[in-house]
Amino acid sequence: MNAEIIAIGSELLTPYRQDTNSLFLTKRLNQLGVEVIFKTIVGDRPEHLLLACQVALSRADILILSGGLGPTEDDLTRECVAQALGVELRRDHEMVTALYTRAASMRMRMAENNVKQADCIVGAEILKNSRGSAPGQWLDTTYQGQRRIVILLPGVPFELEGLFNDYCFDKLKAAMPEEHLATCELKIAMVGESTADLRAAKIYKEFPDIETTILAKAGEVQFHLKARGATQEAAEQSVEKLASLLEDEFTDELFSSGGESLEQIVGYFLEMRTATLAVAESCTAGLLAQRITQISGSSRYFMGGALVYSDAMKRELCGVPPLLLASDGAVSRSVAAALAEGIRQRCKTTLGIGITGIAGPTGGTSEKPVGLMYIALADGKHTEVVERIFPGDRERIRWYGTQLALDMLRRKLR
Amino acid sequence: MNAEIIAIGSELLTPYRQDTNSLFLTKRLNQLGVEVIFKTIVGDRPEHLLLACQVALSRADILILSGGLGPTEDDLTRECVAQALGVELRRDHEMVTALYTRAASMRMRMAENNVKQADCIVGAEILKNSRGSAPGQWLDTTYQGQRRIVILLPGVPFELEGLFNDYCFDKLKAAMPEEHLATCELKIAMVGESTADLRAAKIYKEFPDIETTILAKAGEVQFHLKARGATQEAAEQSVEKLASLLEDEFTDELFSSGGESLEQIVGYFLEMRTATLAVAESCTAGLLAQRITQISGSSRYFMGGALVYSDAMKRELCGVPPLLLASDGAVSRSVAAALAEGIRQRCKTTLGIGITGIAGPTGGTSEKPVGLMYIALADGKHTEVVERIFPGDRERIRWYGTQLALDMLRRKLR
Numbered sequence: 001m002n003a004e005i006i007a008i009g010s011e012l013l014t015p016y017r018q019d020t021n022s023l024f025l026t027k028r029l030n031q032l033g034v035e036v037i038f039k040t041i042v043g044d045r046p047e048h049l050l051l052a053c054q055v056a057l058s059r060a061d062i063l064i065l066s067g068g069l070g071p072t073e074d075d076l077t078r079e080c081v082a083q084a085l086g087v088e089l090r091r092d093h094e095m096v097t098a099l100y101t102r103a104a105s106m107r108m109r110m111a112e113n114n115v116k117q118a119d120c121i122v123g124a125e126i127l128k129n130s131r132g133s134a135p136g137q138w139l140d141t142t143y144q145g146q147r148r149i150v151i152l153l154p155g156v157p158f159e160l161e162g163l164f165n166d167y168c169f170d171k172l173k174a175a176m177p178e179e180h181l182a183t184c185e186l187k188i189a190m191v192g193e194s195t196a197d198l199r200a201a202k203i204y205k206e207f208p209d210i211e212t213t214i215l216a217k218a219g220e221v222q223f224h225l226k227a228r229g230a231t232q233e234a235a236e237q238s239v240e241k242l243a244s245l246l247e248d249e250f251t252d253e254l255f256s257s258g259g260e261s262l263e264q265i266v267g268y269f270l271e272m273r274t275a276t277l278a279v280a281e282s283c284t285a286g287l288l289a290q291r292i293t294q295i296s297g298s299s300r301y302f303m304g305g306a307l308v309y310s311d312a313m314k315r316e317l318c319g320v321p322p323l324l325l326a327s328d329g330a331v332s333r334s335v336a337a338a339l340a341e342g343i344r345q346r347c348k349t350t351l352g353i354g355i356t357g358i359a360g361p362t363g364g365t366s367e368k369p370v371g372l373m374y375i376a377l378a379d380g381k382h383t384e385v386v387e388r389i390f391p392g393d394r395e396r397i398r399w400y401g402t403q404l405a406l407d408m409l410r411r412k413l414r
Numbered sequence: 415m416n417a418e419i420i421a422i423g424s425e426l427l428t429p430y431r432q433d434t435n436s437l438f439l440t441k442r443l444n445q446l447g448v449e450v451i452f453k454t455i456v457g458d459r460p461e462h463l464l465l466a467c468q469v470a471l472s473r474a475d476i477l478i479l480s481g482g483l484g485p486t487e488d489d490l491t492r493e494c495v496a497q498a499l500g501v502e503l504r505r506d507h508e509m510v511t512a513l514y515t516r517a518a519s520m521r522m523r524m525a526e527n528n529v530k531q532a533d534c535i536v537g538a539e540i541l542k543n544s545r546g547s548a549p550g551q552w553l554d555t556t557y558q559g560q561r562r563i564v565i566l567l568p569g570v571p572f573e574l575e576g577l578f579n580d581y582c583f584d585k586l587k588a589a590m591p592e593e594h595l596a597t598c599e600l601k602i603a604m605v606g607e608s609t610a611d612l613r614a615a616k617i618y619k620e621f622p623d624i625e626t627t628i629l630a631k632a633g634e635v636q637f638h639l640k641a642r643g644a645t646q647e648a649a650e651q652s653v654e655k656l657a658s659l660l661e662d663e664f665t666d667e668l669f670s671s672g673g674e675s676l677e678q679i680v681g682y683f684l685e686m687r688t689a690t691l692a693v694a695e696s697c698t699a700g701l702l703a704q705r706i707t708q709i710s711g712s713s714r715y716f717m718g719g720a721l722v723y724s725d726a727m728k729r730e731l732c733g734v735p736p737l738l739l740a741s742d743g744a745v746s747r748s749v750a751a752a753l754a755e756g757i758r759q760r761c762k763t764t765l766g767i768g769i770t771g772i773a774g775p776t777g778g779t780s781e782k783p784v785g786l787m788y789i790a791l792a793d794g795k796h797t798e799v800v801e802r803i804f805p806g807d808r809e810r811i812r813w814y815g816t817q818l819a820l821d822m823l824r825r826k827l828r
Contacts, residue, residue, distance in 0.1 A: 016638070023429050030428075030429065036427045038427075041454075048452065052452070194525045195525055285718075293723065296808060302723050303727055304720065306731065307700070310718055313717055313718035316760065348726070392545060393545065394708070
């Protein structure tokens, strides 16, 4: 079965607010083997909401609507779903009593418009909401000859999550053909998306029954695998078979098959080898250190370092020879190496990283263009320096630089 | 005119990823007086994408699609939009050349599947993408007798934003009936959202015709004002009247009324006073420097500094007396002050910042709880130290610390 989620509320169509309920709902639906195939966000206007309901009923087996169940004039979800299904609303008298009781228990007089929340779509089951006033509704019905499960939930996240967990998960499970799902997530570093896909496609194409999703961000590609099987074991075996073939293909670039971030993996390796690290950052100016120290406990292996934005700081904090800066320029292979070894000695660590480059948008020349970066990794005996020209804007270039630095550490330590 | 935004990508239908491009697009569209009436999120399956295109074309004047323009087999936006409109794709030879040239300039061999990105919907104008390989496309066309503007943009946020700003905003403006809209954005630092709203509401409630939206993030509250008028002048006068009253109310906390970030404002002030800055960061470990250097040209006032995660580094790089560390502890008022003045002297700058604290989740005690932070600002004559206990998780606590440090700089320099 598949699902569409409709988030209702004009505030969700502003630049300032975003629907987040769908992330929770998707997670829970996926656990049942239900795939979310569409998400729609629509405002409080009844003609738009009606249209969204009709479209969703025509294309998804399960329709979950969040929001628009409150007492105000803008709350029209009940009305629009009923109209889309061609049925009426009935006022549920038990619910009316419950609303009055709830108000009384809070020592409040119930505002008259509140009673609207007792309107129930004919054929729907009421899902009592112990966390708020608006109840949810559950319908197992048909639309144009197709079976449809329609669920109305309030938009307040903790009410929605509560109602879904209390009622909907089990009811959906009971309504579903039994299924077994297994998933796996592989992450690789510093391979372009199209190159990664070219190399991976020849493998995952052999497994048409496993859903493979490729996700890319700067310097990282993720493969998300999902398999179904007659038993849980069969599903897991099938996903593991594809995963291990992909692991073989990307044996060099793969850094995680358990969901860990590159920062975490580098941290594990440093701890495992009881190694310590210091960094000297010029153009990335703290971004690498900040990423490394996002990990709680990073103080066990990360000692600190220097932010060497100016040439004076490169000399003063990392001991880069003034002659080197004058002859090769601050953005050079030799200065990166001197930064790495300089900060390593200064901080008395096992490893030192030095980064220098041109993040842009200004400061580039034809010889040293924007995006050029030198990244050095020193261990006291040997200093490795990598030169790269990264694409993108200032933020992306700096991110790439720190990603490559982390990947160099991973390769060194693994 | 109204718009629908379609975000394309199966990863956006997982519990892990969310479309954020629509927030940027909505902001820019609203500036043109265009209302977003639907947002749809759809995966990479062609039958679903085609359906989403058809539904959107039938109900919105402007259709903006993000994602699915890359080189992989999953990238099917071009194909599906063409099919929905009933037109063909043509391979644009100029674009093919541009793709090869781009690969060559990055000293890479182009993967063959990349050439797909030169496929152009017949009748569309190509929007050249200087930030990535996939170009955007712009169509001013009709669907079932209605005028429709269809815009295809890549999903990578900085590419999408660049293409929209470079081409689409002006093209949409030219295509639009004239309207008079004025907007203003006020930003204040280190005031809680509810306090800010309490103080602001008594003012903006007097201006019911001006749309006022309040947006809060850690350590920052923004007021977004929007007014319409018979003329541009009238709209601007009305928005300026409310803005100036709010500016009076928040005269101490207001840092921007022109959209600038706190990092930018601090940069302006430093340049204006020809002052220079160095930082010594312990628990924030580079986050402050990273934020300051997000601003292009920050090398004119930011010299560098020290990442002093370990006590040894506090002594070695900032000259913090060992006795002070032993008596007061690394997280103390006196150590923050010593870091600020130490790094200032070391880097020979006008100002020095020192930060020390407990970012958590571990490492807190009843005397020094998680979230405790000392931030010092030294100018050589005087060192100001602020103690705060910030709420939230590790990431939020570190963010708050850098936000307060920037605000201390702003107050010092204004």
